[in-house]
Amino acid sequence: MKLWTKAVLTVAALSLAACTDPGGFGNDDDYGSGADSELGSSADPSSIAYFQEAVGDRVLFVVDQSTLSEQGRLVVLAQANWLMQNTDYVAVIEGHADEQGTREYNLALGARRASAVQELLVSQGVASNRIRTVSYGKERPIEICSEESCYAQNRRAVTVLTANLTG
């Protein structure tokens, strides 16, 4: 089992080394999880998998709002803490909106949401040059029903990590 994990990590490291374009994350087909494939094991506290599962990679928002909820604030504080300890990673914060809005407005709204997370991370001491933001507006829903249960999951800001290859 351990050997198997090691093999996967090796493959992951190889594919990372082959990736010379750190700006290419927007093209990842697997955007639903907002993640690269090199997750590592969630048992490893410095892995992306751990960040996603134990720390929490996303916060949700109220309709047409970009203010962090108390719960969202706690998640971002934990993210900041993790990023301060794992300085080999850079992050792109992806802001998203649900489908109930016009395309351009939702792009701007998603940018506000991503920025809300970024500001809190930076205020906690995470270097601003480690964090970029992008908005997908309503272009990349993870839940597809046209009900509030889905909309609530789609109004999100996801902190997507990449190993910092240049640093």
Added chain:
Amino acid sequence: MRLFVTLVIGILTMGQFAHPVAAQSQPLRIEITDGVIEPMPFAVPDFVAETPGSNQVARDISRLIAADLNGTGLFREIPAKAHISSITNFGSPVQFADWKAVNAQALITGGVSVSGNQLEVKFRVYDVFAGTELGNGLRFKGTTDGWRRMGHKVADAVYSRITGEGGYFDSRVVYVAETGPKNNRKKRLAVMDYDGANLQYLTDSSSIVLAPRFSPTGDRVLYTSYETGFPQVYVLDVGSVRRKVLSNESGTMSFAPRFSPDGKSVVMSVTEGGNTDLYKMDIGSGKRQRLTSTPSIETAPSYSPDGSKIVFESDRSGTQQIYVMSAGGGEATRISFGKGRYGTPVWSPRGDLIAFTKQNKGRFHIGVMRTDGSEERLLTASFLDEGPTWSPNGRVIMFTRETRGAAGASSLYSVDVSGRNLKPVKTNGGGSDPSWSPLQ
């Protein structure tokens, strides 16, 4: 008393949008100020094939003209099987009694000749009940592979003679072609004739592309692409399909671009630090000028046809609303005051109206209002309608309609500015974000 006067004025002005019809005692004319909605009956017998081998193209052109006119909702074709005489010689006198008998108010006759790859189309329009020709016959020359454009040109000329307005058939639409499920949608730029023919893809689907906008001459397209992973505005030459990024500053997003009426500059949204404002960029020099400076969202800008003003949406009041400001920026005047949220304003090519998307009580509408915000009228209602674009003559609005639910999909629709003639636009698969070209 005052209320009564206001009501009468309101009705008279609304009449300008109402549907037309020809009054029998008047010369053949669809009056846009007429409130009657019965479409005008017309006949297009197959154009006369004047050279061997031109039968098919003659027939195809006649059918195309009929489809263009029928598609407006202002005209209704009398089908060939109801005709009691045919046109076998373009030059022979028309037997008006035969066309009057089948109640064709307008008659369009034509001749087609082919020599090598050269195509010649001529036509005449007749007012059947008056027994006279409407305007003079016209002749178009081109190549055989351009037969659709020539047919559209004939239809535009007929439309124009009968309505007194410019046509819109010889035009193109650039839009976002969509495939795949909601959570893995592939988007690529596509351009087609207004009726869905001659589809051509302008980008592949490897990156998200959004909201293409035709230049005032139809030669270039502005759009937003995630090619770099971050949304940036690109300009694409439709002929060569070559593109270049217009705005690629690290740490910013740019989107919602639209050309100025002279085609030399672009107004768009730029987001920096989570705040979205409007900027104008000179395409040649790349020089950027900031037009708004507020902590609110400013986006979806559109120039007035004379280039002096910009209409845009902003949530500076707390909700999305429509504002007008000088093209140089500065103070803006709010013009939308109805219930709900207003976005994506687009100035009509005639300059008199602004089309918009309205959200109210969980429904979306396409609507129009005067440029001061008065006389708001909603033309559509659905789960999700958005992103209007005007036909070159300001008569028809095309937009995106998205259906509800997990299997929801986007497609293009058009509606007359009167609110009538709502119908889907033919595309190959799903489509969104249409932008109508000028008349070619």
